[in-house]
Amino acid sequence: MAATLIGVLAGSLLTSRANRTHWSRDKQIDACAAIVAESTRIQLALRRAWRHGDAVDWVPWNVALGTVWLVGSPAVVAAAATMDQVFWDHRDQFIQQTATSETAWKEARDRMETARLDFINAARLHVDPRHNRLTQVPVSRPPLPGSRQGLPSTGRAAPDTSRA
Template sequence: MAAALIGVLAGSLLTSRANRMHWSRDKQIEACAAIVAESTRIQLALRRAWRHGDPLDWVPWNVALGTVWLVGSPAVVAAAAAMDQVFWDHSDQFVQQTATSETAWKEARDLMEAARLHFINAARLHVDPRHNKLTQVPVSRPPLPHTVAPSTGSPPTGRAVPDSSGA
């Protein structure tokens, strides 16, 4: 009888522990997904702020950051902080509409997307260490036009050619 009671108690403790671990993992995945979604939203909102003067709402981004700080691993938190730093370093020129060219946008965009990719890889590794690193960001960008010279060596024609690096 005592052995059965000890078995039931041990099983209950193990089940409770497993449930807590699953809950924690689910919360971590949700927090990481929110960071990816909000970082994409902020990036696109920065572009709209620069091009059209649209207001920027940082609250959802800050909520997502706070959630990652609560449930994320140190590596995931560090990657989120690095992404936040990129936003801080580059957002003023777009919010205040002082960026002078598409080149400024392209440089900032590339840094934002590199930080997002680093975060995604840190999160994937934390969730499952068997995951391979990704090399492509999950954002489809419209191409930026640029001028190219024809292959004949003659001067540029001014013809706009899609740039695969996008906005």
């Protein structure tokens, strides 16, 4: 009888630990997915602010950052902080519409996309260290006017988001 009771108790503890680990991993993945989505939204919002004077809503981005700070690993948090710093480095020139050319946008966009890719790789490696690093940004960018950028890896033409 004692062996049965010990077995039930041990099984309960192991199940509880597995459930907590699974819950934590799910929360981390959700938080990282929110960072990727919100970073893309902020990047497009900065472009709309520059081109059309639209307001940028930072609240969802800050919520996503706060969530990553709560559940993310140090490497994931550092990568999110780098992305946030890139936004801060470029926000004034686009919100105040002082950027003078598409080249300024291209440089800022490239930094944002590099920071996003670094974040994605940090998150992937944290979730499963067997993942390989990615080298392509997750969102295809349209070519700048007058540039000769090729097709995205899907073989389809990039969508026209120049209004964004």
